[in-house]
Amino acid sequence: MNILTVDVGASALDPGLALFRLKGHLDAQTVRELETRFDEQVRSSRVRWIVDLRELEYISSAGLGSFVGVLSELRAQGGDIFFIGLSPKMEKIFKVLGFTRIFKVFATEAEAAHAFQGA
Amino acid sequence: MPGLSLSEAPTALPDVTAVRVAGTLDIATLPQFEGVLRRLRDAGKVKVVVDLAQLEYISSSGLGSFLGTVDPFRAVGGDLVFVRLTDRVQKIFKVVGFTRLLTLMADEDEALRHFRGKAASLKQLILTPATSSPHSGEGFEMEVLAADDRGNAFEGFNGEASLRPSTGIVSPARIGPFKDGVWRGKVALTGPGPTGLRAVCSIPAGEVTGELTFDVLETKPLAVLPVTILCPGCALATEIRAFNVYRCRDCDEIYFIDKWAHAISLKAGHRGAPPPPKTVNVSMPADVNLLAALRGFMTAVLREHGYGQDLVNDLELAADEAVTNVVEHAYQYDTRKTVFLELIMEKKQVSVRVKDQGKAFNPTQAEPVNLDQHIAERRTGGLGVHLVQTLTDSVDYRREDGFNVLTLVKKVVKA
Numbered sequence: 001m002n003i004l005t006v007d008v009g010a011s012a013l014d015p016g017l018a019l020f021r022l023k024g025h026l027d028a029q030t031v032r033e034l035e036t037r038f039d040e041q042v043r044s045s046r047v048r049w050i051v052d053l054r055e056l057e058y059i060s061s062a063g064l065g066s067f068v069g070v071l072s073e074l075r076a077q078g079g080d081i082f083f084i085g086l087s088p089k090m091e092k093i094f095k096v097l098g099f100t101r102i103f104k105v106f107a108t109e110a111e112a113a114h115a116f117q118g119a
Numbered sequence: 120m121p122g123l124s125l126s127e128a129p130t131a132l133p134d135v136t137a138v139r140v141a142g143t144l145d146i147a148t149l150p151q152f153e154g155v156l157r158r159l160r161d162a163g164k165v166k167v168v169v170d171l172a173q174l175e176y177i178s179s180s181g182l183g184s185f186l187g188t189v190d191p192f193r194a195v196g197g198d199l200v201f202v203r204l205t206d207r208v209q210k211i212f213k214v215v216g217f218t219r220l221l222t223l224m225a226d227e228d229e230a231l232r233h234f235r236g237k238a239a240s241l242k243q244l245i246l247t248p249a250t251s252s253p254h255s256g257e258g259f260e261m262e263v264l265a266a267d268d269r270g271n272a273f274e275g276f277n278g279e280a281s282l283r284p285s286t287g288i289v290s291p292a293r294i295g296p297f298k299d300g301v302w303r304g305k306v307a308l309t310g311p312g313p314t315g316l317r318a319v320c321s322i323p324a325g326e327v328t329g330e331l332t333f334d335v336l337e338t339k340p341l342a343v344l345p346v347t348i349l350c351p352g353c354a355l356a357t358e359i360r361a362f363n364v365y366r367c368r369d370c371d372e373i374y375f376i377d378k379w380a381h382a383i384s385l386k387a388g389h390r391g392a393p394p395p396p397k398t399v400n401v402s403m404p405a406d407v408n409l410l411a412a413l414r415g416f417m418t419a420v421l422r423e424h425g426y427g428q429d430l431v432n433d434l435e436l437a438a439d440e441a442v443t444n445v446v447e448h449a450y451q452y453d454t455r456k457t458v459f460l461e462l463i464m465e466k467k468q469v470s471v472r473v474k475d476q477g478k479a480f481n482p483t484q485a486e487p488v489n490l491d492q493h494i495a496e497r498r499t500g501g502l503g504v505h506l507v508q509t510l511t512d513s514v515d516y517r518r519e520d521g522f523n524v525l526t527l528v529k530k531v532v533k534a
Contacts (some may be wrong), residue, residue, distance in 0.1 A: 069499035
């Protein structure tokens with residue numbers, strides 16, 4: 001039940017960007033799957049990520065922590081994580097943990113891709 | 120005053136019959152007495168309490184008959200137990216040596232205890248559920264018997280027991296108090312799949328357990344309206360258009376239709392709908408793979424009790440964080456260990472109490488979160504405590520009797 005689906009591919013707007021689409025529940029169980037997918041991208045030197053949370057129904061700190069854990073690795077290689085598609089519920093958790101200060105959040109994939117191109 | 124009057128009556132035990140003897144037992148009335156007993160034996164009623172309180176006179180031929188009637192009952196595993204002997208009859212029985220040959224007892228209660236079998240010690244718990252394949256999350260009736268090693272009730276037990284599932288969640292996690300060695304009530308398991316359920320109680324001699332395996336089925340599909348139901352009182356078919364309380368047109372039965380289209384009679388023993396339980400307790404193995412099931416269970420219970428979406432979301436996350444911490448820190452991923460969770464639902468607040476028997480761990484003493492430092496150190500953990508504290512109105516930690524007890528309280532905010 002409520003298993004996480006992680007769909008990773010190149011952004012249609014810029015093949016240099018990895019687009020993560022998360023669906024379902026991201027918790028202490030399912031985060032392991034996500035971290036495997038993180039490693040794949042880091043190994044293939046794709047370090048600029050857009051993470052789409054539109055279809056993510058639930059996230060706990062175990063899931064959020066995985067983004068914190070990988071961030072300095074990405075930034076060291078000139079990459080970053082931009083989030084899109086936050087529901088009000090996700091936004092609240094991001095604010096509570098101070099994520100909005102650390103991560104950039106955009107409404108759409110186009111805005112996030114544009115921000116990467118400007119960076 | 121010649122004549123004999125014999126009357127049969129049921130007792131508190133379904134397989135025990137009482138026979139009341141009044142009047143005179145002599146050569147003339149003896150066949151009548153023997154006839155009644157033979158009829159009982161032929162009908163398979165072989166456990167009989169013979170009440171002699173009204174027996175006024177017994178002749179020597181009557182005495183002989185007593186002995187002759189007992190053996191056929193004992194031969195098939197039953198017995199005749201004679202109770203409430205008058206002083207006069209008692210004296211006669213003693214003189215002829217019957218006190219050694221017959222089972223004599225003070226009254227019917229004592230006789231029933233005799234028939235039920237008196238357990239000398241508590242050795243096991245016997246689980247008898249109404250079904251061995253319940254639907255996930257749906258309560259079913261279960262009886263738990265505190266018994267000796269032969270399965271006789273240990274009536275002296277009136278304590279509590281805990282329920283522990285091999286997987287998934289059980290509610291309630293604690294059952295009791297037992298009454299005369301028996302507990303009866305509703306139990307729910309989550310599934311689907313095979314699930315072992317262990318009942319455990321602690322007595323001075325150690326732990327006493329009982330175990331049973333269930334095949335938990337997928338959650339029953341909700342009924343689609345309109346649906347035709349049968350009145351639980353008279354079986355009158357009625358088409359209903361809402362899950363609500365109805366009064367039968369024919370028999371005046373009052374009943375409630377739940378979301379699965381069960382018709383639940385509200386007449387027996389209570390007025391109106393029974394109040395929903397205010398405290399729900401569950402236990403589960405310390406396994407992160409069960410977090411989703413736990414959240415599903417919690418949100419369903421809270422929603423059913425009418426709490427708002429914001430409170431449900433916040434407590435769902437706070438409880439997940441608390442249980443994740445227990446699994447990681449207190450139990451260090453040992454899935455054989457048990458996490459206990461209690462939801463206490465009140466009008467103005469909801470409390471979630473998480474208990475574990477792991478090593479002492481006080482999450483409220485964790486350092487404040489410094490995200491920049493987390494990022495620099497590539498730390499993935501340590502955020503949960505902060506979430507718990509922010510999402511709830513109070514967090515209290517205690518170490519009690521070898522348990523970590525973490526209580527999270529969320530106040531109800533009027534929209």
